Amino acid sequence: MSSLVFKFQRRLKKVDNSKIFQGVVIGVIILSALLVGAKTHNLPPLAIQILGILDVAVTFFFVFEIVIRFMATPKKKQFFKSGWNIFDTIIVIGSLIPAGGSGVLIARLLRVFRVLRLVSMVPELRLLINALIKAIPRMGYIALLMFVIFYIYAAIGSIVFNEINDVLWGDVSISMLTLFRVATFEDWTDVMYETMAVYPISWIYYLTFIFLTAFIFLNMMVGTILEVMSQEHENFRAQAHGESAEGGEPASRAQIDKLEKELQEIKALLKQQAPN
Template structure:
């Protein structure tokens, strides 16, 4: 009996890891996205009935797919240790909620989120999301410093320009919204020229703010994300080749190149002795 279970688990593992099956899953996810978009149009009754049948088929397929993945997993207790497995399971279970009755809005929203399963199925997309999540703590400090700059400039702008335009500079909160408009370059010159009519040198206020926010802090955000993404790509490449460094961490490129050089020297010595 135990052998049969092991054989069945191996076969399910082969099915789950096969490129054909993964391609089918991705195709069904795309089909699910198209069904969601089609339902937003005015359609005939027959077309709506066909879409409903396809929606049921997609839901059943997702339930079967997550069951196969769970049964193929060697240690069932550790299946939900992966955040992606938890995410996929929640989406699939949520899709089982019928679209009729009081939970119709919730059911539709959960079906919309089925499109996000494409992220969990494509390793490159998972890599991008993991890098973004790991970069958030670092980006938080940059965002905090950015908020401080916004607040200082908003307070100054409210004190200087509130008499010029109460709508844009009435208080600190409104001034921060105005500065956000300036930072995103949304007709910011109109705001600047309005204050320059009263304070000709107020352009210094706007240009210094844009330099700090749009050029300095934004580039710091991008640099942080790129740094973490590079680290994630290095780890992913090392895991794909089964390379690990000291302490169980993925080996760096320098370590790999050093090992390759040492192996080349050993081969050269062996050839010289022979």
């Protein structure tokens, strides 16, 4: 009995890992995204009925696919230890909510999130998301420093420029919104020229702020993400080649050293067995 179950799991695992099946799943996800977009247009009743049938078919396919993946896992607890499996399961269960009655809006919103399954199906996209998630703690300290700079400049702007334009510099919170506009270069020169009409040297205030936020801190954010992404690429490449990223040295180097040691032992044995 156990052997039959094992063979059945192996077949399901083979189906789940096959490129054809993965391509079909990605195609259905894209179809699901197109269905969500098509429903936002004014369509004739016949087209709406066809879209409804296709939506039901897509939902049942997602259920079928997640069941195959779950059944192909030997230890069922291991299935839910993967964050991507939990993510896919939540989306699939959310898609099963009926679209009638008061749950229409919730059901439609949950069906929109089915497009995110494309992230869990494509390894390269998973790599990007994992890198972004791992970069968040480092980016948090940069964001905290940015907030301190924003707060200092907002306080200065509220004190100095309050009488010039109360709408832009009324208090610290409004001043921070104004500075965000300046940092994103959204008509920031209009704000600067307005204050320069009263304080000619106020351009120093804006240029130093832009230099700190738009150039230094933004580049620090980008550098952090690129560093983490590079590490993730190395780990992914090591796993793809059966190597280990731990210890700072790939497993392939250890394998080469082991082979060289075995060759030396073989040479020593051959020398001992060779006739004098």
